Amino acid sequence: MKEQYVKWYSPKLGKDMEMLVFGDRGYPLVIFPSTMGRYHESKDFKLIESVRWFVEQGLVQIYCPDSIDKLSWYNRSVHPSVKVYNHTCYDQMVQHEIVEKIRWNTGVGKVAVAGASFGGFHATNFAFRHPELVSHLFNMSAAFDIKSFMDGHYDENVYFNNPVDYLPGLNHPELYNMKIILGTSEWDICKEPNFNMSNILRSKGVDHWLDLRGWKKHDWPLWREMFPHYVSTIWN
DSSP states (O other): OOEEEEEEEETTTTEEEEEEEEOSSSEEEEEEOSTTOOTTHHHHTTTTGGGHHHHHTTSEEEEEEOOOTTTTTTOTTSOHHHHHHHHHHHHHHIIIIIIHHHTTSSTTOOEEEEEETHHHHHHHHHHHHOTTTEEEEEEESOOOOOGGGTTTOOOHHHHTTOHHHHGGGOOOGGGGGOEEEEEEEEEOTTHHHHHHHHHHHHHHTOOOEEEEEEEEESSHHHHHHHHHHHHHGGGO
């Protein structure tokens, strides 16, 4: 399985960024790290290994960018408005410095996005903010409300980065073409947020799959079980 390390200076963030890329062709899939995770997290916890077959067959090419959670949501040294502003810069980095460069790797002109735990929030928020760029959304034990990071602060940037707030009013036509999976389990600490998100999507008539697994915990063994199943749906 081909593995490439990429480092570049991000104009959107004003800092160096790092990323691992697995495979040399196939459907582009961006996977976000979990809470304050690094670009090598999905490799370290063998999430990439779980989809080795798809990568080696040239069916999927996986991009694992770094996070900046320590500068945004988990940055206790700045005002909440700065936290969310920093995240909007990260969103622009992902859009312009990664996705716009890879979305035409196939004729579809879109990418798949995925994430586990807080990485699922990142994937969901990016997908719903940019439905014209995302064909598939694979959530694994995600939560979708970031107001708890804001210490009571609320502004336009918070609204447009909080899917449970802006999704009910979102009517972008490409949202209805997106293939959406909400993965959770009976013992998942994020089970309720996934059921709530499913209710929002259902109320809007957005087709999706709420995948409730058995008595399994919010952890990597569950996500390694989910991920290859979800990746296999790209070609359904």
